[in-house]
Amino acid sequence: MAMPETTTEVPQDFEALKAAILERKAQLPKRLRQVAAYSLDNPDEIAFGTAASIATSAEVQPSTLVRFAQHFGFEGFSSLQQIFRARLRERTPGYEDRLKALSNNDHSRLESGSIFNGFVAAAHRSLDNIASSVDPGAFERAVDILAKADTIYLIAKRRSYPISSYMAYAFGKLKVKYQLVGTAAGIDEDVLAMATKNDAAFAVSFSPYASESAAQARLLAERKVPVVSLTDSAFSPLAESSKVWFELVEADHAGFRSLSASMAFAMALTVAIAEKRQRLAEGG
Amino acid sequence: MAMPETTTEVPQDFEALKAAILERKAQLPKRLRQVAAYSLDNPDEIAFGTAASIATSAEVQPSTLVRFAQHFGFEGFSSLQQIFRARLRERTPGYEDRLKALSNNDHSRLESGSIFNGFVAAAHRSLDNIASSVDPGAFERAVDILAKADTIYLIAKRRSYPISSYMAYAFGKLKVKYQLVGTAAGIDEDVLAMATKNDAAFAVSFSPYASESAAQARLLAERKVPVVSLTDSAFSPLAESSKVWFELVEADHAGFRSLSASMAFAMALTVAIAEKRQRLAEGG
DNA sequence: GTCAATATGGAATTTTCATTCTATCTGTTC
DNA sequence: GAACAGATAGAATGAAAATTCCATATTGAC
Incomplete structure (x- = not known):
């Protein structure tokens, strides 16, 4: 039997436990550190899961969980778990x-x-x-167009640029061919010149519209490259060049418009495209 | 064996279960009605307790709990309990x-x-x-550090990049001096070399952490440049280099994590910094 | 009041789960 | 590079918990 630790106190609430874990994380051995990270990242899992299910999820052995708990002065895993449950009972101020x-x-x-x-x-x-401003049918058509494209050209400037840069990142991960237009100045024209009607473009522009983006979208549309666009007004110059377009008005605070809805839209579109591509590849 | 209830569906979430209980409460036999009342009055107890402890507390037999669950189409008490647990996990107003x-x-x-x-x-x-994971005091300190900085260095790679690219855009509009680190490869070192302790940095990195970001943050911290960071775990390598850091776990769909919260955070930070700068300029 | 149908209490059983134990592995010290 | 201490994986164990079962009680119909 190990001596009861009189020097270090057993954490009695979640905050104390979190502090203790953070303080000692550096000295913890590999597997215990793994549990430490998991427990702080997924406190709800610890609260409700069983030792076995948590162990699987955290990629350790159940016994490691017990040892972890004992390292922090608890009798076993169960008593440590109580801390995580208590945390959920006292609702955090929302x-x-x-x-x-x-x-x-x-x-x-x-x-x-x-x-x-x-x-x-x-x-x-x-x-x-x-949810109310995006038409499901249009979304479906947009996914269709972009999923069938060979390369997807992403057009966005200024405030819209973070959206296309996210899509570029995600497309990269998902192995979807893309070209980000508008990063470095000057070469855009050359990049766009390569687009054919087997490709497609996704353009994002909010008022005040970047004239370049509109011009680029028009250029592509004239060359029969299908364009899908996201904008904030039916009067957007993008609309006329687009096969499918979405009007999405972001709420603002102090005049600074949110990007959350556009971002969620972009993510959904990106994943839906990738998903459809996979289906097309398998089916055809 | 009882026939599977094909007519009535098994409630899949707490709201549906609550509705079902309320609807059928009147026709329920005595003990089951007792359980029905107890379960709606003490949902947390159901979520955390064991059948035995709940039975004692509700003054019924454990078997009654099982029967109650089966009455509502569940296989046993445990599966009914899952509904009560799920409710706690997702408990957020509205x-x-x-x-x-x-x-x-x-x-x-x-x-x-x-x-x-x-x-x-x-x-x-x-x-x-x-709102519950960002501490207002820490936010205030972060704003303070960054508002006092001469130039703000923005460090972010990959998935975090859209966030810093938004901040770059907004800082530009707001006339706040900044440097975006990590756009073109190679020159980062030279850019960072110019940072002094009168500057400050804002770093964003989510797991899996880009090692470059962590290294750059460390580099700056060693040279006494205050670093504020946004990350998704207390174990992030960014945390140790930072004067103030925020832990922000984004929810995900199908494994793709949202960026909405980070984006809202970035906007708030950006505007708060600009606002504070203006006040400092006027006051001083 | 009798009978049938349903509900209930409580013990018996089965299942699930946390914990313990031991062999093996890993890293460190001399 | 041998010996040791600590850490880990995984099976074994035993406790605790959920569920089932059955005898008894209650209710309602005739």
């Missing part, structure tokens, strides 16, 4: 509560806090809006 | 309603639509999570 607290408080002291909440709220509003 | 609204709209009818819904839901979940 975002509504905090907002309320903020609005009741002195504004100048928590200025940054209200900015923060403002953007979270704007993002929520954007997302609430998106 | 979230259920939104999801329900989503699954009722046209999108769920088409295949790509479910992908679309999935990403919107993941984005919502991320945003719900963000």
